[in-house]
Amino acid sequence: MVKRILLVTLYDEGNIGNRLQNYALQTKLLSYGTKVTTLDNCYTTDFSLSFKLKMFIKRVLAGVGYKKYKVDCERYLSGKSIRLSNINFDTRNLYKVIKMKTDDAFNSDWTSYDLAVVGSDQVWHKWNDDLNELPYYYLQFMPKEKRTAYAASFGFDEFPKNDVQQHVKGIMEMNKISCREKSGCRLVKKSTEKNAVRVLDPTLLLSVSDWKEVESQSCDISIIDKKYSYVFLYFLGKITDEYNNYIKSIMKKNNINIIVDFFDTSKIKLKERGPAEFIKLINNAEYVFTDSFHCTVFSVLFNKEFTVFRRQQAGFENMFGRIEDLLASKDALEHIYGGTAIEPTNDFDKLYDASIAYLEDILK
CATH class of the missing domain: 3.40.50 (Rossmann fold)
Structure with a gap:
């Protein structure tokens, strides 16, 4: 029986749905008597200095009556508030979190973990220019027999041309796969002939x-x-x-x-x-x-x-x-x-x- 699980998911502190699915999957796994650690890849929604400067100017203009900038300003301020609230939510509700950049995951010792689970959400949708992003979310820092996915999602019906080989290699080396959408199951089958089980988003597993x-x-x-x-x-x-x-x-x-x-x-x-x-x-x-x-x-x-x-x-x-x-x-x-x-x-x-x-x- 698996005892220690490394949960690898999108860890965007500014995303409400992301935090809820993380909590839900952790909670369901804990109900089986396991110990769960969430790996935070240090992705952040911090904005660039130039973006912050633009938002400051928009806030000033909105404040003196330029209504067209009001919505942008409200969403920016709300985003900052959500991020802080999400951090507080995680502190209260997540069992254990390890902060680590994707590169460092490949140089760390994970032998004490019996299993790694990637999911849910769009973990197999490349979001930035990090060369290790897809290998990280395909758990390639773990032994193949410990690589599993729960409700993994792509967010597209076909692989982007530049990433096809990374996706195929990642899927082929997974031990067991489940996807959240029908389209994900079809893409796995089409690209590798492997079968992926269709499952529910983890938020739907809790009552x-x-x-x-x-x-x-x-x-x-x-x-x-x-x-x-x-x-x-x-x-x-x-x-x-x-x-x-x-x-x-x-x-x-x-x-x-x-x-x-x-x-x-x-x-x-x-x-x-x-x-x-x-x-x-x-x-x-x-x-x-x-x-x-x-x-x-x-x-x-x-x-x-x-x-x-x-x-x-x-x-x-x-x-x-x-x-x-x-x-x-x-x-x-x-x-x-x-x-x-x-x-x-x-x-x-x-x-x-x-x-x-x-x-x-x-x-x-």
Whole structure:
């Protein structure tokens, strides 16, 4: 039986969904009596000096009445707040974290670990120019027999031409593989003839009561304490005029007048702006509007009224499949704004059972 696990995942302190999936997979692995260490590859959302200077100028212009800069400033300030809140969340909730750059992972002694698990989230999507990024996320600093993946994701349907060889080598040398999306399983099979098990994002392995325990860590939110009805907005991309008009129409139809935008620091004052507050705001909303996968996950878990939009952001055009797969599995495709061509699969329970079976298999 596996006792010590090294969990290798995206460790972006500025990303709410990333921290939630990290916590969820750690929690599920701990439930089997293991000890889990998360490896932090020191990725940071710190911005360059030039970017900070531009934001300072925008903040000044916004302050003297140039409204077109207001949204950018609010998201920047909110991002800093989220990062600090995520760090506090990790301190309270992650079992153990080792900070280490990707290069150093290849020069360290990992013999005391029985298993390494990479996942979930888009761990196999190259995000920067680090030459060791993909080898790191394919666990090539570990013996081959200890390399496993849980709910790994690519975020694309075909390998980028410059990275094909790294991907094929990485997949071929993995001991056991599971992917979060159908497209990931197909890509693994197409490129290597290996079979990948399709599993659920780890946030879906925990129960509603598990997540309410996390929610209980939230700071006070006056709008909830006063029992006001509100809609919750969580958009990682742009809220277009078309999206905005639709949101307003739903609010009018349901007689709701209050909007809570997670990234708008000017309208909702929070001591913390992290995962617990994120969950609490979803759970208590009358309606949720989002373009985020993990916001969609929690809207489903809490059985909310919600609409999910395609993300309007360069480089994210092909990442909607994970949301379609999730909603198809729950027969909830009607929540997609603009509809979809895919058909419901109604296989969530089957996927849950496969996910637990896969975890138990790799922990033997």
